[in-house]
Amino acid sequence: MPDLTAVRLGEYESTGLRTEQLTPRDVDRLQVLQERRCLTLDRGPAGWRLKADATVGVLALDHVRLVIEPKFAISGERLMTWLAYALDAPTPLTTTTRRWSTGPDGYADLVAAALLEQCQRLLREGLRHGYVRHQSIEPVLRGRLDFAKQISRRYGQLDQLHIRTFDRETDIWDNRVLGTALRAALALVSDSHLARELRSTASAFPQAATPGAALRALDRVRYTRLNSRYRAAHTWARLLLRGGGVTDLLTDLGTSAEGLLLRMPALWEAVVRRLTADAASRLGGCSITATGRTGITVRGDLGSPSRFRPDVLLSLPGPDTTAPSVLPVDAKYKRYDRHGVSAGDVHQLLTYSAGYASADCPRSVIVHPQTASHAHRTLQVRGPDGLLGVVQVLGVGTSAHPEEAAQWIASTLARDQRMTAR
Structure with missing residues (x-):
């Protein structure tokens, strides 16, 4: 592998590249990644301007080794x-x-x-x-005789035999x-x-x-x-x-990129799905799908109907003998350990709680990453006529082990459920 000039930047950061640092082949590959919303490439008077999106990893270009680091110190x-x-x-x-x-x-x-x-x-x-099929010409019979080839190519001669064999080899998929x-x-x-x-x-x-x-x-x-x-x-x-893409998990970046790039929001969504499913199982519940009749659909507008789907729906057992409660959970790859939850995300979670949670207890959950230890805060949204919804904001410390994080989420959800039932 030839020595490449290392260019380092973080998520959402930008850097400048000289014109000669990018070959036409590099520009084509970067434009493909731009179409996948992994980065942005702009032509400037002095060269190129490259800006990373929520993507981390390594991309080996012809003259440059691009290293994109996570915004979370991990x-x-x-x-x-x-x-x-x-x-x-x-x-x-x-x-x-x-x-x-x-x-x-x-x-x-x-x-x-x-x-x-x-x-x-x-x-x-x-x-x-595994058994691998071979066709060959041998002086003795081994396996099966290929009668069609023997007749059409050897004209009845038996000094060379067209045979088909199945041999056990490691040359399998x-x-x-x-x-x-x-x-x-x-x-x-x-x-x-x-x-x-x-x-x-x-x-x-x-x-x-x-x-x-x-x-x-x-x-x-x-x-x-x-x-x-x-x-x-x-x-x-x-x-x-896949260069960082996994089926049903991350975006497929193609095999020609010669890189390993991870879409961090998609990765965090996959982490939250498993974390919350593990937490629900510890409480005697499970995760359910938010498709079909359980989905939130908007009809009557221009174009096709739009749908609202939370990342996770949890079915949790209710207190005593009451019916299970449904709790919508959304994964947010944002620095909510440093700033407040945006109004758009609050509106989104209120829609989920109105569609899935019970009317007397409209709860929903945001799960975001943070570099410090786990943190939990509660947002209460009120209107002129009273409570509209409660949004639990759970900050999962990325320095912890996932199993410990799942246990913390389970205990937090159980405590919130007990306090709501009072």
């Missing part, structure tokens, strides 16, 4: 813990990742190290073999996608030792023809007892091959 190791939690994947071992967690570009190296750890574990256990992902990770990492380990491990895996073919195979994969041990490795491979 260590690479802890970010990996939350990412693994959102993906429902095993957290990489500390001994495996600590060598790269303190580096300046440690984020991309950590994701590559997580894939490397899983692939090396598979090699120690032995790669899965379960292994090909990992070999492709390991090679893709080589363009992202900055640590030379990690790059050597990736290259060495990749040589033991077969490779797909293209990254797109590997992604299509990952979309088709179904896990059974035979390949369930591949699930974690495939999760990290999918993240790398």
Whole structure:
């Protein structure tokens, strides 16, 4: 990998680039990312102006290595813990990742190290073999004789036989996608030792023809007892091959970007979905869908009907024998630990509470990240005729472990429910 000039900026920050620093190929890739609302690229009199959106990660261009850092001060190791939690994947071992967690570009190296750890574990256990079909010409019969080819090409001669065989090999899709992902990770990492380990491990895996073919195979994969041990490795491979996008989790940035970029709002929504689902299960409840008949729909306006869907709907058991209560929850990737909740978000949560919560207890919840310890405050919205709604604002400390955060959310929701019932 050639040496690239490192350009660092944070979320929502901008930086200037000279005209010669971006090739026409770089401009095309950045414009694609601009269409996906990951960044903004403007042409100025002295060159280019690049502004990041709510996206973090690494993008390797022809002459520049772009590093976008999170606006929340969080260590690479802890970010990996939350990412693994959102993906429902095993957290990489500390001994495996600590060598790269303190580096300046440690984020991309950590994701590559997580894939490397899983692939090396598979090699120690032995790669899965599958039956692969082959067609060949042999002097003796092995497998099945291809009568059509034997008759049409050998004209009855039996000195060479057209045969079809099924041999057990490691050249199957379960292994090909990992070999492709390991090679893709080589363009992202900055640590030379990690790059050597990736290259060495990749040589033991077969490779797909293209990254797109590997992604299509990952979309088709179904896990059974035979390949369930591949699930974690495939999760990290999918993240790398999509450049940071995971199906139904993050925005697919394509395979030609040669980068690893995470859409932080989408990641935080995935974290909140699992956090609140875990918290609800601790209280004897569950999460429910907000689609179909349970959705909020606006009709009668120009165009197609619009819909309001909270990120999470929780069904929580009521006190004593009363019916379960429905609690709408919305994930906000905003610095609500430093400033007040915006009027737009208050209006949005009031709509959710009016649509889902009971009339005598119109409650809703905002969950946002913060660098300090957990925090909780209550917003009461009142009108001329009394209470319109109560919005619980929960700030989850990103320095904590996800399991501890889920427990705190459960205890906070239970306490608020008891106080409301009085």
